[in-house]
Amino acid sequence: MTSSGFRLAFLPNPPLPLPRVSGPKLAPLTPTARADIDFVQFLGRGNDVESQVWKAKINGAGFFVLKMFYFRYSDYYVRNYTRDLALPLADLQLYIDYFKPFNYECRVYGRLKEEKREELAVKALGYLLLTPHQEAHLAWKVTGESSDLPSADIGELDGDNFWGRYEQHCSLPVRAIVKELVSPKLPTSDEVQGMWADLQALHSLGIFVGDTYGGNYLGGKLVDFSRVWTMYHPALIQTYGNRWEEWILEELQKLQDNCYNVINSLPSENIDSFEDLDAFGVGHIADYISKILPSAYNWLKWEKDADAAHAFVEQSLFKRA
Template identity: 60%
Template sequence: MASSISRLAPLPKVPSRPAAPLPRVPGPKLAPFTPNARADIEFVEFLGRENDVDSQVWKVKVNGASFALKAFYFCHSETLRQNQGGDLTRPLANSQLYIDYFDPFNCECRAYGRLKERQRENLAVQAYGYLLLTPQQETELARKVTGDPSLLPYANAGTLDGDNFWKRYEEHRGLPVRAIVKELVSRKAPNPHDAQRMWVDLDNLHSLGIFVRDTHGGNYLGGKLVDFSRSWTMYHPALVQIGDSKLQLLMLEELQQLLDYYYDLSNSSSDEIDIPETLESYCSGEIAKYKNLPRAYNWLRWDENGEAVKAHVESELFEKPAL
């Protein structure tokens, strides 16, 4: 593999400069929530789970309106290469590309970007855009979580080895914490109608080239998906560089997670929750019959910049073979 670059491509940091949609590779992207991706944020209430490894989720107020804000920890590019990109038959050309395609923030941006492109934002809890936290905001949030009022901003600390609240390494030096502004929804359990939609929605997400990969019950609110931090959205190197048998196994794992959630709802709800027969059949030895595969999405036809994606894949995405 080519040697890792020591520093990742910088994100926009100047408040007066218009911010670009992210990630910065051809394909679906999420636009900033405000023109410069900055906002005055009031952190009201923690909404996440204590064991969340990718992010902090908070109820916030921005300009008096309430939202859910998902602020993402940093991920080291080498960790992403090993844990997420390890099954690629062709390595990506540089470390930044592992960030672009496998980092949880970018995974969510790409999935939500596709939903906006195809006007199917009804298939998940809505995302309104991304924000970049200021050093003061990221420090305020870290102090709220840890209860330590002495914490200082980490962005330019003397040592950045991942052993800090936002998990910054040297390659993240100076980069702002990234967050996605989402619809604020209640934590109620889905009613029978909402539950029925979960399998239909997931099938539709697959048809849009979005492989969610993480469909356990904790990623649903009121029957709607709220988390795409592990998703792969076509065009995605993993969806074309991982073998059929491995992808089929991953698909089975995703469908089984949703089926298990249906079982949990059926056992705990006072309402009658119908468990989709087709979902049960796929998880009971018939996964090979499932045809609505995300890798089949025709990105050249549907993506607004399909030709740019094709050129990127052919010339820039993968490591060149040694001569």
Template identity: 45%
Template sequence: MPRVSINPLLPAPSNPPVPLPQVPGPKLEPFTPTAHADIEFLMYLGRDEDKDSYVWKVNINGNGPYALKMFKFNTWEYLGQCYGRWLSKRLAKPQFYADYFDPFNCECRVYGRLKQEQREELAVRSHGYLLLSSEQAHQVANLMGRSRDDPDDDDPATLYGHNFWDRDEQHRGHPVKAIVKEFVSDGGEGFNKTQVAKLWDDLKEFRKLGILVRDITIHNYIGGKLIDFSRAWTVYHPLFDWTTDSHVTDHLEMEAQELIDLLYTWARVTDQSGFKLPKGLKEHSMGEDESTDLNPGLYDWRKWEADQEAAQIFVDKTLVEKVDE
């Protein structure tokens, strides 16, 4: 029998809306003052393999088109099981696992940092977040072939997470969160030959900005620009403070290797005879590229905090507690 969460409800988004997530570090602003809008769903843009979200081409308040990425729910226990094994300390509150590891918040933090640094050109742009009404959440479910008999809302007596939005009992009453992005009509999925050399340079730029993307696949690029940051870690992030240097290095190496594997696969599929890795990435694959030392955790996130001392106290004393011996 499915396990029922015995934990209290995770906090719902504030009303009126505030930038999210509400912890030290970058945040994403709401798209409208209320974080609500009239949405016209035009066309499904996602894939059956997508695990975290549903992406649609939409008009919003009569304007558009935009790409709207609507996120499924994750329990804090699941996020803790996935990522907590790398932490030397336990996060002090269940909500912190959502703040730092939930795909929606991961993307909010990346886009917030790009805006802070005025580097939004590094990715397909985000315009802010929205909260779907219950009617809009129902509409998406119905458009994608789910009936009222297949639970997609808060109606069932107990929510086990096995529904259209993966909503668990701890999310009861929470709206579906979505991020409004630029709709790219002519870039094409992935990248072309002229864009290949820039991919590694862009990843190094992300690292300089305190961002480890961590999920490099052909489906996460449009027109040579990244569109998906649901696995990204952006400082301040506990994984850079409360894990070993070797774990951070492992993740840096895995990200680079993902790009190397992707490029070789792309070259084979598109018949790029005589393909060679871009110079910097080739050096990296041979252990000769100093970019391995570009540790995102060294980024000075405090410079953006209105009260740097309070932010530091938060992450030092409130955020984590020692794991039981």
């Protein structure tokens, strides 16, 4: 696939909190969003198609977790998310702003900072932008092969490179989120017991996690939000049909499986069953949704100009007939 001539929007300079649409945002870690990075150890999954996750030192300090996001051709977001929206978004850039994994994570962490509830997840400290030399250096560390700098004159970019960069990304740096480094050890029984309470708290803050499988947790806390909707998000509002019961039940089933898998791995643990979660079946969903639906969260209270933010989502965000 080659470029159609479309270019994604430039990032603001000097850096500002991202993404640049209404709703929560994550600020840069440094005033320039740049830093000296020492890539120490790969921590991710070898088959991850969205990101590279590394243990790193940043500006000589650390250790931290650095999650760096690959590029993806913009049509991917349109193909995969338009079908779930009752109304399509007004333009291509909006699909990137709302559905790109980096932006998903920025919105979650921005909300947790707004609400002073960062204990509900492994903490994020801010975002960074990799320099061309850092991008090429990490590509070499992973593949053992030299890599052209993204600014070099190497012909049309078609995605066949380490970072998946197309022509539409040629002016954009790799984005990364800096997170606290936590131990990969199994959580305690008390930490596991708190996972259901944490999920309810996230719902109450307008955050729908969805994917609560074990690989997204460390020490009983969520660490991966690359597929999470945070209010305001169009997928929480303009979806076909009333699918909340289906979504919540699926999310809770994954959490329940995750909790019991962890408990069964703990040596000689004596733990009561997860009574609240175990008893939470179809009969409780309607009542739960009426009290704690993520889409009901009042996101406008954080907007500097609430009227303008409301007008944007009502008048400009969706393509209307």
